[in-house]
Amino acid sequence: EAGVTQFPSHSVIEKGQTVTLRCDPISGHDNLYWYRRVMGKEIKFLLHFVKESKQDESGMPNNRFLAERTGGTYSTLKVQPAELEDSGVYFCASSHGTSVYPTDTQYFGPGTRLTVL
Amino acid sequence: SQKIEQNSEALNIQEGKTATLTCNYTNYSPAYLQWYRQDPGRGPVFLLLIRENEKEKRKERLKVTFDTTLKQSLFHITASQPADSATYLCALSGGYNKLIFGAGTRLAVHP
Numbered sequence: 001e002a003g004v005t006q007f008p009s010h011s012v013i014e015k016g017q018t019v020t021l022r023c024d025p026i027s028g029h030d031n032l033y034w035y036r037r038v039m040g041k042e043i044k045f046l047l048h049f050v051k052e053s054k055q056d057e058s059g060m061p062n063n064r065f066l067a068e069r070t071g072g073t074y075s076t077l078k079v080q081p082a083e084l085e086d087s088g089v090y091f092c093a094s095s096h097g098t099s100v101y102p103t104d105t106q107y108f109g110p111g112t113r114l115t116v117l
Numbered sequence: 118s119q120k121i122e123q124n125s126e127a128l129n130i131q132e133g134k135t136a137t138l139t140c141n142y143t144n145y146s147p148a149y150l151q152w153y154r155q156d157p158g159r160g161p162v163f164l165l166l167i168r169e170n171e172k173e174k175r176k177e178r179l180k181v182t183f184d185t186t187l188k189q190s191l192f193h194i195t196a197s198q199p200a201d202s203a204t205y206l207c208a209l210s211g212g213y214n215k216l217i218f219g220a221g222t223r224l225a226v227h228p
Binding site for chain 2 (some may be wrong): 004015033035041042043044045048055058059091093105106107108109110111
């Protein structure tokens with residue numbers, strides 16, 4: 001079984017540019033999560049999809065971040081325009097559980113390292 | 118606000134000894150507590166999950182305890198090996214939703 005994949009692995013962009021990160025969850029996992037780790041800090045939650053719907057987007061920093069999951073399969077996270085403080089590693093995770101039968105194990109991808117210059 | 122504390126300093130131990138890592142939390146009543154391993158340049162890898170009504174969980178050389186009164190979890194690696202060297206993350210959750218992570222503890226096992 002393929003794990004969670006993320007693309008690209010690294011991205012270096014100038015301040016003010018746009019970047020789109022992609023995540024492919026494990027097949028059959030309805031839950032998809034985005035997290036971020038900025039330098040020296042802990043991994044922090046950004047948002048949670050259940051299928052194509054946003055279940056919780058309380059961690060999104062501001063409206064420069066837009067996440068989509070059309071069709072309930074892969075997800076994209078767009079940052080527009082990027083700022084210096086957006087630099088960090090963006091992780092995607094997926095899980096199988098539901099609110100009725102919670103299976104809380106989240107499987108993480110390798111992350112995308114974003115550097116904004 | 119919710120806070121999770123893990124030993125910020127690296128833990129150095131000799132091969133064959135037991136490593137014990139600590140996770141303390143405040144202002145939260147998690148339904149689940151999880152431990153993940155993270156190697157440099159990689160994403161966190163799930164190790165163990167323990168529920169609020171469980172006191173202890175084991176998996177091979179790993180053991181996790183969960184004390185909801187003390188608001189503390191201990192993570193043990195017995196007969197440690199150099200390959201166990203990594204950063205270990207504690208994470209809490211209330212269900213199938215978001216994980217709240219600690220900053221992690223770096224473990225170094227020396228031959």
